[in-house]
Amino acid sequence: MIIDCHAHLVPPSLLDAVRAQAASFPSIKLMEDGGFSFAGGKPTRPVSKPLSDITARLKWMDEQKIERQVVGGWLDMFGYEVPAEEGARWSRLINAHLAQAAKSEPRFVPLASVPLQDGAAAAEVLREAHAAGFKGAMIGTQPKGKGGVLDDPSLKPFWEAANELGSVIFIHPVFESGDDRVHDYGMANAVGRITDTLIAMSRLIYAGHVVRYANAKIVAGIGGAALPYVIGRLRRNYLLDREKLGDPDAALAAMYYDTIVQDPRALRYLADIAGSDRIMMGSDMPFPIGDLTPMTVVKDAGFSASEAAAMNGGLAEKLFLK
Structure with missing residues (x-):
């Protein structure tokens, strides 16, 4: 089975529900251009048509010979800035419509959203999502808004729940990378998403979370960002203060990764560092910065037939479908 492990979907029914239930979300404003503002903050980008065009998505999947697609929501609209109770209602609304989309189109495998502004609420929503059939959640790198x-x-209850449930936790960069220098030349996508993910994952590694919560299946998106390339520096830093820091080699060996590196040499290097058995084919559909012919990089990297089969669906089937 060919499975795309990394994509995003905003079901059309969700947008209709947001408009109909606006009074239930006083801290969330749907802008005229289709974007959102959370707690009076900077508006997001508008919800693009490809995020909600299910017919076009299925056509693309057919063209790429992709049988199933793992879909999280859209990171811009996760709303970590709003009050916790409202955030929990918001995550539940997103999850209900993702679940309905997957029920209507079984080729989609949904990942839940959780209110990371509050660890206890995030744990509760994650448990509810598992009870509803979700295998885990897609979370942003910066809970509680920029700089989180x-x-x-305070997120300990969430990580404990993920560990207990054996959740797949897909970690994904957010709209604001945390560095204003990347807002020119398209660098927010080219570079900002990488640095954001690298910093978030490095903190989790050094905090010991990856090993401590080893039953949670942590996926580091965008091919692990720059983690494989900087493993030497991460290791050296660990050796200088190993009594206080988590082991980066153990963490990289315990995590999972997608193939969205856009260069077969980089994918081979990721496999050399983390192991080919930890990598899953992904597209980041429908975003242009993603890989819209995602099996090509696996083919061009020259993996064996068994390695390629595992990357193109075998591993994802174990994590998301069993």
């Missing part, structure tokens, strides 16, 4: 960290002590 995934190793925040």
Whole structure:
């Protein structure tokens, strides 16, 4: 089975529900151009048509010979800035419509959203999602808004729940990378998503979370960002203060990765560092910065037939479908 492990979907029914239930979400404003503002903050980008065009998505999947697609929501609209109770309602609304989309079109495999602004609420929503059939959640790198960290002590209940449930936790960069220097030349996508993910994952590694919560299946998106390339520096830093820091080699060996590196040499290097058995084919559909012919890089990297089969669906089937 060919499975795309990394894509995004905003079901059309969700947008209709947002308009109909606006009074239930006083901190969330749907802008005239189709974007959102959370707690009076900077508006997001508009929801693009490809995020919600299910017919076009299925056509693309057919063209790429992709049988199933793992879909999280859209990171811009996760709303970590709003009050916790409202955020929990918001995540539940997103999850209900993702679940309905997957029920209507079984080729989609949904990942839940959780209210990371509050660890206890995030744990509760994650448990509800598992009870509803979700295998895990897609979470952003910066809970509580710009500058938030995934190793925040208040998130302990969430990580404990993910560990207990054996959740797949797909970690994904957010709209604001945390560095204003990347907002020119298209660098927010080319570079900002990488640095954002690298910093978030490095904190989780050094905090010991990856090993401590080893039953949670942590996926580091965008091919692990720059983690494989900087493993030497991460290791050296660990050796300088190993009594206080988590082991980066153990963490990289325990995580999972997608193939969205756009260069077969980079994919081979990721496999050399983390192991080919930890990598899953992904597209980041429908975003142009993703890989819209995602099996090509696996083919061009020259993996064996068994390695390629595992990357193109075998591993994802174990994580998301069993």
